[in-house]
Amino acid sequence: MAEQKRGKFPGGFRFNIEDRVLLLSVVLIILVIFFGAIEDRFLTGSSIRSMAFQCPEIGLMGLGMAIAMMIDGINLSINDTANLSALIAGLSIVKLAPFFAGHEFLSIVIVFLVAIATGAACGALNGLLAGYIGAPPILATLATLTLYRGISVVITGGKTLTGFPKELSIIGHQVVMGIPIPFVIFLIVGILMYFVLEYTTFGFKVRMSGTNPTAAKFSGIDNRSIAMKVYILSGILGAIAGIIVMSRTNSVAYEYGTRTYILLTLLISVLGGTSPGFGNVVGVILATFILQVLSTGFHMLLLGVRGSSFFKDFSWGVLFIAILIIDHFMRREKSI
């Protein structure tokens, strides 16, 4: 009966992706105004630039997490995929350096290709386990998380890898027309992802497979191959993030980000409005900005205060819970 009503009155309140983008935009604007009003240094060029340098890596991993969540999966190994991809790329650049003397730019291209191939391979293993073997994605990617971290520790002996050609650091330190290169990469990848998810048959099948895999199967969609492609894509997004981290910090370590990044990518993905069968690149990008603003804002506000770095975690936690509660009420509104 109730369903009939809604069918007849499509103008009634419906919580959809557009509402989410609007909600996130409002939250972002409020936060920017709030921090800008009480902290002079917040809205300066250098502060904005530093935020734009910092957020792409987590945003890219957030996109990788989001696409996995769109098929009702998850990619817990994404941060370790990023680290392992960067490590293998870093090792190859160091080993190959003698052969590329004078051709450093070529070596950068090689770094990119090696990292992306590694990320794709890591993703393929996830896809094999979650898609073809049928392991629950949360267990499969938790297992590969440990595996990839283990490999990273073994090949580096647990040490941080440094000493890359200076050309590599361009990506993480230079700007194009005033915009930091990592941010340019983030935007380009975001636009590509948006296009892939909204306008291609692959994106369509991802959404259908995520909404109802059984119906998808009966409609001729090969869920396993979709899962494989999604996890490979997720791995590649991780690898791009890994390259940015490597270039920005001029180093690679097996433990980079392992303390908080997985939770952050989950937070970004959920905050961005991702759910099985549904997802929105714009939402994920806005969510990334919100987290970065919170993190930078509180960092400035509480500079010198004891325990200030914990306040960042605290604010993310509060935000996550607030979003869960808002979602709950919006969904209730929808079902009445």
Added chain:
Amino acid sequence: MNEELLRVEHISKYFAGVRALDDVSFNINRGEVRGLVGENGSGKSTMIKIIAGVYEPDKGDIYINGNHYKRLTPIISIREGIQVIYQDFSLFPNLTVAENIGINRVISKGGRVVNWKEVYESAKEGLSRVGADIPLDAITGELPTADRQIIAIARALLEDARLIIMDEPTTALTQLEIQHLFKTINDLKKRGISILFVSHKLNEVKEISDSILIFRDGKKVLDQEAEELDIKTMEYYMTGRQIDTSSIAYSEPEEAPPLLKVENLTLRPCFSNVSFELKSREVLGITGLLGSGRTELALSLFGELPAESGEIWLEGKKVFIKRVQDAMEQEIGYVPEDRIKEGLFLEQSISNNLVVTIIDWLASKMGIIRNQTKLKTAEEWVSKLEIKTPSVENPANSLSGGNQQRVVLAKWLAGNPKILILNGPTVGVDVGSKAAIHELIRNLAKQGMGIILISDDIPELMQTCNRILLMRDGRIVKEFRREETNEEELHRHLVAAKN
């Protein structure tokens, strides 16, 4: 005997300004079986929920056992002896029979430690009240639907039910199981328990009910003794229009080599040595009880459960169907049994649902979807199948059951298959949509399609098929030509197929 159990007077209920029930009054006596029929959206479910205390009526009075209420709560309703058995029975599939039946009573007594002896004794008592014998340790989810229904009834009886409301109780049951259910209902009736039997299936309602209520558009349009009613009259009151089944124009199969030839198809233990032919312009019915192998055979032809041996020939060419994609390449479509789980993407838009099987054709070679083409295609199908929706961008779950089923059909028709396999295409669909779907099936056949219709709804088979195959224990045991048989004969063979 004519003591009144429940009476509702002038009940009205509005949802967001829309009228769901309009001044409805009726009563139910002790030991009476009341049939309640109506199309989707007629207000049946709202009425059930008001009696169960889930919804508050906006106007009207409710009297139960002589007590007057303006509104009920679930607790009051249960205390007054009202129990609702919903379509899915609300059982825990992973728990044992004993746990499902007995645990409510033990929990409601309070206490923190489960007394298992008491759980088993309660369960035994519940089952004995229905007069059924189901192993108490069996896992509920592994039992046949009919047994699960018995469990739900036993649980209701343990709560000292005086009125049991059954919402579409026969949807998932086979003919034989329905007869068992009717026997159980008659036993309950003799013991003074009232039943409100809510269903789409008019012949069943007529068979089991003492008197029948018909709702349409939130109003009670008929309240009469079942004996005085015939199915045509009921259909008329339900839909507000006469459905004529006497002058059906059947499709005539083409006198040509068969479109599909199946030889000795075997998939043990589901079915073995199945052979048949399907001609172009033919509607071939396959019937049998649950577990006869009819669904598995269909899934096999569609590549979801590939056969282990045997041959499939399409237009004289031998084909190998090992996966769904193979079947689709051979232009075979399959409308699954369970439209919610297997057919629809409920949260996705109607347009996405409509184009899912042909999305690769609607896209460019690079796999880029042309949105205009997609929307246009979706709108075409919405108008072709008269799917009632204000916009193709609304989610599929905003549609009623009959319209959802049309979406599932359209989704396959969009691909213009040569062979369409329909598995229970009108289960849970209202009379109006059902007639429209039957008409559509006949028309598709006339246009040259070969159709395999799997169903145990005998009138449905008689109204659409040219031939009907009966399956039993994985084999085709008998073939009927529609002109040479009748509903009674088919019914007899179908039920006899159990043993």
